[in-house]
Every structure is written in structure tokens, then in C-alpha cells.
Amino acid sequence: MKLQFSKMHGLGNDFVVFDAINQQVELSPEQLRFLADRRFGIGCDQILLVETPRHKGTDFYYRIFNADGSEVEQCGNGARCFARFVHNHGLSCKNEIPVGTARGDIRLYLQEDGQVKVNMGMPVFEPGKIPFIADEQQTVYQIDIGGPSIEAGVLSMGNPHAVLQVSDQDSAPVDMLGPILEKHSRFPQRVNVGFMQIHNRHEISLRVFERGAGETLACGTGACAAVVSGRQRQLLDEEVIVHLRGGDLVISWKGEGEPVWMTGSATEVFQGSIEL
Ligand SMILES: N[C@@H](CCC[C@H](N)C(=O)O)C(=O)O
Numbered sequence: 057m058k059l060q061f062s063k064m065h066g067l068g069n070d071f072v073v074f075d076a077i078n079q080q081v082e083l084s085p086e087q088l089r090f091l092a093d094r095r096f097g098i099g100c101d102q103i104l105l106v107e108t109p110r111h112k113g114t115d116f117y118y119r120i121f122n123a124d125g126s127e128v129e130q131c132g133n134g135a136r137c138f139a140r141f142v143h144n145h146g147l148s149c150k151n152e153i154p155v156g157t158a159r160g161d162i163r164l165y166l167q168e169d170g171q172v173k174v175n176m177g178m179p180v181f182e183p184g185k186i187p188f189i190a191d192e193q194q195t196v197y198q199i200d201i202g203g204p205s206i207e208a209g210v211l212s213m214g215n216p217h218a219v220l221q222v223s224d225q226d227s228a229p230v231d232m233l234g235p236i237l238e239k240h241s242r243f244p245q246r247v248n249v250g251f252m253q254i255h256n257r258h259e260i261s262l263r264v265f266e267r268g269a270g271e272t273l274a275c276g277t278g279a280c281a282a283v284v285s286g287r288q289r290q291l292l293d294e295e296v297i298v299h300l301r302g303g304d305l306v307i308s309w310k311g312e313g314e315p316v317w318m319t320g321s322a323t324e325v326f327q328g329s330i331e332l
Pocket residue numbers: 069101102122128129130131132133134215216248266267268269272274275276277278
């Protein structure tokens with residue numbers, strides 16, 4: 057099977073994107089891992105599939121796979137690349153694109169300045185829906201890792217996130233705590249782990265150890281989760297610039313009952329074909 061693909065990135069969080077409308081794309085977990093492999097394959101953090109819509113009111117369906125081959129519910133940087141991809145490849149000429157995902161619909165807006173703005177939907181805090189094992193919903197939770205417990209905000213942006221506040225992102229123990237929390241028994245479907253340094257009420261720095269991919273240069277849903285968690289702790293204002301290792305995102309959230317908005321870049325780097 058020979059497949060056409062595009063290599064894209066959102067702030068260095070990189071993707072192999074397939075048009076699964078004009079070619080048949082069925083990938084096994086082994087093939088997904090091969091595609092993501094930076095030495096033996098193409099190399100990426102996630103693989104994205106652009107599919108035909110599954111329900112009324114949407115123009116496409118969006119599937120996301122982590123580098124480890126697992127299928128996931130949501131990907132923020134991928135959503136912006138999705139919008140750029142369907143435009144670049146003549147699949148849509150609209151500037152507002154409704155897209156179905158495994159966890160509800162999202163809306164993508166291509167702006168005149170080239171940035172893509174996304175309505176990421178509402179954050180979810182009920183532990184059972186994240187999913188996270190806890191007796192009751194709290195703003196921050198103590199998580200026991202055998203030693204001093206870890207304090208984290210836990211929520212879903214369609215996918216699960218734990219957000220830790222750190223005093224310095226450069227020295228944050230991302231490599232040590234990321235894998236421990238990702239697979240912690242209180243997260244039955246694993247979790248993405250964010251390390252947030254707050255500079256002031258409208259500016260943070262963030263590193264994210266992603267479920268199924270390891271630390272990436274940027275995580276869109278992680279940026280949304282960090283701002284939501286920071287706002288819940290009453291440390292941030294409505295609009296926040298999030299500095300990620302690969303660049304900046306603007307995230308805004310009015311508060312409970314409102315969707316989270318994300319604005320940032322999306323870049324197509326090259327196109328190619330691969331025999332699987
Ligand atoms: N990079 C993404 C998130 C991709 C999925 C995540 N690793 C998960 O398993 O939930 C983003 O930009 O949001």
C-alpha cells in the first residue's frame with residue numbers, strides 16, 4: 057500500500073497527516089509506530105487522519121493517533137494543522153470548519169493573519185469523566201507517588217491532563233515525573249502531564265510530557281488545560297499567552313460553562329509518499 061502524506065507541525069509538535077477521503081487509509085498499531093519512528097520511519101509525535109464526516113453539522117471527521125500507536129480523543133495543535141491541511145489540499149475553502157472528533161465537535165477558524173483559532177469545547181472536571189480516580193471533585197488533588205505527594209489540577213480537554221505548578225520550567229522534573237504520572241494507577245486511561253510556570257496573570261511557560269509520545273515541543277490541549285487549571289486556582293486572567301518550547305499560543309477561557317479558545321500557527325513542511 058502506497059500512501060500520500062504531509063508532514064506538518066504546530067509549534068514543533070509534529071504530525072504525519074493523511075487524506076483518508078481520497079485514499080484508503082487503514083493503519084495497524086505497528087504501522088503507526090513505524091510512521092512515527094524518527095530513525096526508521098518518517099518521524100512525528102502524532103498521526104492525523106482527515107476523514108469524511110460521521111454526522112450532520114460537521115464537514116469532516118478527525119482521528120488522532122499517538123506515536124505509540126494508541127488512538128486518542130483530542131489534539132489541539134493537530135486541530136490547527138487539520139484546518140491548514142484541508143485548505144492547502146483543496147478539501148475545503150471555508151474559513152470556518154466544523155469537525156467531528158471522538159469527544160465531540162470542534163470548530164476551526166482560519167484567520168486572515170494566517171493563524172488558526174479553535175473552539176476547543178468545554179473543559180470537564182468530573183473525575184469519572186476525565187477519567188481520574190478521586191472521591192470528589194477538587195481544584196487541586198494530592199497524588200501519591202511514594203514520597204512527597206504531588207499537587208496537580210486534573211481535567212479533561214477531551215483528553216486527560218494533570219497540571220503541576222513549578223517555580224522554574226527549565227529545571228522542572230519532566231523526565232522523572234512525566235512517565236510516573238502518565239501511567240499512575242489513578243489515571244485508568246493514562247494522562248498528559250503539564251509543568252506550568254506562572255510569570256504573571258496573563259503569561260505562563262509550559263512543558264508537557266504527553267501520553268503516548270513523551271515530552272513534545274508544544275501541546276495545544278495541554279496549554280488549554282494549564283490555563284483552565286491556573287484560572288481555577290485564581291492565578292490567571294481570561295486571556296493568557298502560553299510560551300511552549302516550540303513557540304507561543306494564546307488561550308482564553310471566560311470560566312465554567314464556556315468553551316476554551318486556542319489561537320496559534322499551523323505549518324505544512326513537505327509532502328511525500330510512503331510504501332507500507
Ligand atoms: N499534542 C497534542 C495532544 C495529542 C494527544 C495526547 N498525547 C493524548 O494522548 O491525549 C495537542 O496539541 O493537544
